[in-house]
Amino acid sequence: xxxxxxxxxxxxxxxxxxxxxxxxxxxxxxxxxxxxxxxxxxxxxxxxxxxxxxxxxxxxxxxxxxxxxxxxxxxxxxxxxxxxxxxxxxxxxxxxxxxxxxxxxxxxxxxxxxxxxxxxxxxxxxxxxxxxxxxxxxxxxxxxxxxxxxxxxxxxxxxxxxxxxxxxxxxxxxxxxxxxxxxxxxxxxxxxxxxxxxxxxxxxxxxxxxxxxxxxxxxxxxxxxxxxxxxxxxxxxxxxxxxxxxxxxxxxxxxxxxxxxxxxxxxxxxxxxxxxxxxxxxxxxxxxxxxxxxxxxxxxxxxxxxxxxxxxxxxxxxxxxxxxxxxxxxxxxxxxxxxxxxxxxxxxxxxxxxxx
Amino acid sequence: xxxxxxxxxxxxxxxxxxxxxxxxxxxxxxxxxxxxxxxxxxxxxxxxxxxxxxxxxxxxxxxxxxxxxxxxxxxxxxxxxxxxxxxxxxxxxxxxxxxxxxxxxxxxxxxxxxxxxxxxxxxxxxxxxxxxxxxxxxxxxxxxxxxxxxxxxxxxxxxxxxxxxxxxxxxxxxxxxxxxxxxxxxxxxxxxxxxxxxxxxxxxxxxxxxxxxxxxxxxxxxxxxxxxxxxxxxxxxxxxxxxxxxxxxxxxxxxxxxxxxxxxxxxxxxxxxxxxxxxxxxx
Numbered sequence: 001x002x003x004x005x006x007x008x009x010x011x012x013x014x015x016x017x018x019x020x021x022x023x024x025x026x027x028x029x030x031x032x033x034x035x036x037x038x039x040x041x042x043x044x045x046x047x048x049x050x051x052x053x054x055x056x057x058x059x060x061x062x063x064x065x066x067x068x069x070x071x072x073x074x075x076x077x078x079x080x081x082x083x084x085x086x087x088x089x090x091x092x093x094x095x096x097x098x099x100x101x102x103x104x105x106x107x108x109x110x111x112x113x114x115x116x117x118x119x120x121x122x123x124x125x126x127x128x129x130x131x132x133x134x135x136x137x138x139x140x141x142x143x144x145x146x147x148x149x150x151x152x153x154x155x156x157x158x159x160x161x162x163x164x165x166x167x168x169x170x171x172x173x174x175x176x177x178x179x180x181x182x183x184x185x186x187x188x189x190x191x192x193x194x195x196x197x198x199x200x201x202x203x204x205x206x207x208x209x210x211x212x213x214x215x216x217x218x219x220x221x222x223x224x225x226x227x228x229x230x231x232x233x234x235x236x237x238x239x240x241x242x243x244x245x246x247x248x249x250x251x252x253x254x255x256x257x258x259x260x261x262x263x264x265x266x267x268x269x270x271x272x273x274x275x276x277x278x279x280x281x282x283x284x285x286x287x288x289x290x291x292x293x294x295x296x297x298x299x300x301x302x303x304x305x306x307x308x309x310x311x312x313x314x315x316x317x318x319x320x321x322x323x324x325x326x327x328x329x330x331x332x333x334x335x336x337x338x339x340x341x342x343x344x345x346x347x348x349x350x351x352x353x354x355x356x
Numbered sequence: 357x358x359x360x361x362x363x364x365x366x367x368x369x370x371x372x373x374x375x376x377x378x379x380x381x382x383x384x385x386x387x388x389x390x391x392x393x394x395x396x397x398x399x400x401x402x403x404x405x406x407x408x409x410x411x412x413x414x415x416x417x418x419x420x421x422x423x424x425x426x427x428x429x430x431x432x433x434x435x436x437x438x439x440x441x442x443x444x445x446x447x448x449x450x451x452x453x454x455x456x457x458x459x460x461x462x463x464x465x466x467x468x469x470x471x472x473x474x475x476x477x478x479x480x481x482x483x484x485x486x487x488x489x490x491x492x493x494x495x496x497x498x499x500x501x502x503x504x505x506x507x508x509x510x511x512x513x514x515x516x517x518x519x520x521x522x523x524x525x526x527x528x529x530x531x532x533x534x535x536x537x538x539x540x541x542x543x544x545x546x547x548x549x550x551x552x553x554x555x556x557x558x559x560x561x562x563x564x565x566x567x568x569x570x571x572x573x574x575x576x577x578x579x580x581x582x583x584x585x586x587x588x589x590x591x592x593x594x595x596x597x598x599x600x601x602x603x604x605x606x607x608x609x610x611x612x613x614x615x616x617x618x619x620x621x622x623x624x625x626x627x628x629x630x631x632x633x634x635x636x637x638x639x
Contacts, residue, residue, distance in 0.1 A: 051534050071537040078538040084531035088553045097549075098539035146535075153539055 008057035019213035032204035077150030160192035276344035281322035400608035412606035429570030440517025448525035474579025500582030520562030
C-alpha cells in the first residue's frame with residue numbers, strides 16, 4: 001500500500017515536464033501534488049497510473065517495480081478531472097465496468113457484481129441514480145460516480161487528477177471534505193493533484209509543491225506553510241508582500257527598514273528581497289523608528305470580518321497589501337488617503353532569491 | 357441578442373419584402389434545379405409502364421451492373437472503413453511527423469477531378485503504364501476489369517469515413533479510453549466497449565456518405581472500366597450506355613434505382629443528424 005517514485009524524468013520533445021522527482025507515499029496517506037499549471041504534477045500522476053511512461057527513473061508500487069507495467073496491470077484507481085464517465089452506459093454499468101472486464105477466472109458472479117456496485121453507489125450516496133446516464137447527473141454527482149467506479153476494482157492506490165477542478169466553489173468545498181472523510185474510512189494511499197493551495201492545505205496529510213517539473217518541497221501542510229523551503233513555495237501558498245532591499249556588511253536594509261543580517265557570511269552590497277503575508281503587516285499612526293515604512297492608504301476593501309487595505313510606499317511607490325481585524329480598523333479611524341506607518345511583524349528572506 | 361435587435365430596430369435583411377423575395381428565389385431555384393430533375397427521373401422511368409420498368413431492371417446486363425456496383429462499393433466501403441478508423445485513430449491519438457501532411461492528403465480525392473483519378477490508374481496499370489508490362493507478363497488484369505473499378509472507387513471515396521471521424525475523435529479526447537484501461541480493460545475490450553459505441557453515429561454518417569458516393573461514381577470508373585457490357589459496367593455506366601442507345605425508358609428505370617439510393621441516403625443522413633446533433637448544435 002505504498003508508492004515510491006525514484007528520480008523520475010519525463011520530456012515531451014524539448015520540454016521537460018517532470019525533472020528528476022523522487023517522493024514516497026505511505027499506506028493510508030493522502031498526498032496533495034500542488035503546483036501551478038505546467039508544473040508537471042498531472043504528468044507525474046499519470047506516470048504513477050501507467051498512462052505515461054517516464055524517460056528515466058523508476059516507480060515502485062507496493063515495493064514492486066512497476067515502471068514498465070501498463071495501466072491495466074497496476075491496479076490503481078484513477079479519477080479524471082472531467083470525470084471521464086462512459087457516456088453511453090448507465091451509472092450502474094459505469095461502476096460495474098472494472099468488474100466486468102476482469103479475466104473470467106477472477107470475475108465475480110452476476111449477483112456479486114450487482115451487490116458490489118450497489119454497495120459502492122451507497123457509499124457515494126447515489127443508489128437512486130443507478131439507471132441514469134452520466135449526462136443526467138450534476139458535476140458533483142458525476143465526480144462521486146467516477147470515484148465509485150475507481151474504487152470498484154479494489155485498488156491499492158487511489159489517484160485523483162484535479163478532482164474538484166471543474167466544480168463550482170461551494171460544491172468543491174463540500175466534496176473535498178467528503179473525500180477526506182471517505183479517505184479516513186477506506187484508508188488507501190492516495191495522491192491528488194490540485195493547483196488550489198487552500199484545498200491542498202485543508203485536505204492532505206502531506207503536500208508536495210511542484211514548480212517547472214521539479215519538486216520544491218514536501219511536508220505536512222503545517223511544515224510547508226510555516227517553513228517554506230524557498231520563495232516559490234512561500235509565494236504559492238498565499239498572498240505576499242515584496243520588499244526590495246540591500247544586504248551590506250552584516251546589515252539588511254529593506255525599504256526604509258534597517259536590521260541585523262542573520263546570514264553567516266557578511267556579504268558585500270547586493271540586492272535582496274523580503275517577504276511578508278498581508279496579515280503580518282502592522283499598521284500604526286506613529287512612526288516606530290527605523291523599521292517602519294511610510295505609506296499612503298490607497299484603497300479599503302471592507303467586506304467581511306477582516307479589512308483588506310491597499311497601501312503604497314511613499315518612498316518607493318511599491319504596493320503593500322495588509323489585512324487587519326475590523327476592531328483595529330475602527331480604532332485607527334483609517335480613511336482612504338491617510339498616511340500611516342507600516343512594519344512587517346515577520347519579514348522573511350530566502351537566500352536563493354527568485355524573481356516573481 | 358445583439359444591440360440592434362434589443363433596441364427594436366429592424367435590420368436591412370429583416371424587411372418583409374427582402375425576406376420573402378429571398379425565400380421565394382431560394383425555393384424556386386431548388387424546385388427547378390433539384391426537385392424537378394429528380395421527379396422527372398421517376399416520371400420517365402415509368403413512362404412506358406410497369407412492365408417496361410421491371411424488364412429494364414431484370415435485363416441481365418442491368419443485373420450484372422447492379423452486382424458489380426454493389427461489389428465495388430462493398431469492397432471500397434470496407435477498405436475505407438478500416439483506413440478511416442486507422443487514420444482517425446492515429447491522427448487523434450498520436451503526434452508524429454507528417455501528421456499534417458496526412459490530414460491534407462486525405463482530402464486529395466475531393467480536390468482532384470474523378471477523370472484525373474481514373475487516368476492515374478491508367479498511368480499506373482495500363483499496358484504502357486509503370487506496372488502494366490509486369491502485370492501483363494503475370495496475366496493479372498487490373499484495368500478494364502473488376503480490380504480497376506474497385507481501386508478507382510476506393511480512391512474517390514477515400515476521404516469520407518476519415519473526414520467524419522477525425523474531428524469527432526479529436527474533440528472527444530482520450531479520457532474515457534484511459535479510464536477503461538486503468539480499470540483493467542484490454543486494448544481490444546476498450547475499443548469495442550468504449551471507443552466504438554462513442555463514435556458509432558459519426559462512423560455511420562461517414563459510411564452512408566461513402567457508400568452513396570461509391571455507388572454513384574461515374575468519372576473515375578468510366579476511365580478504367582472499358583465499358584464491357586455485363587462485365588465491367590457499373591450502374592452509372594449502364595445508364596449512360598442505355599441513354600446513348602436512345603433507350604430512354606430503360607435508362608431512366610436504372611437511373612431511378614440510383615436516385616432511390618440518393619433519397620434513402622438523405623433520409624438516413626437526416627435521421628442521424630437529428631439523433632446526434634452532428635453538423636448542428638451539440639445535444
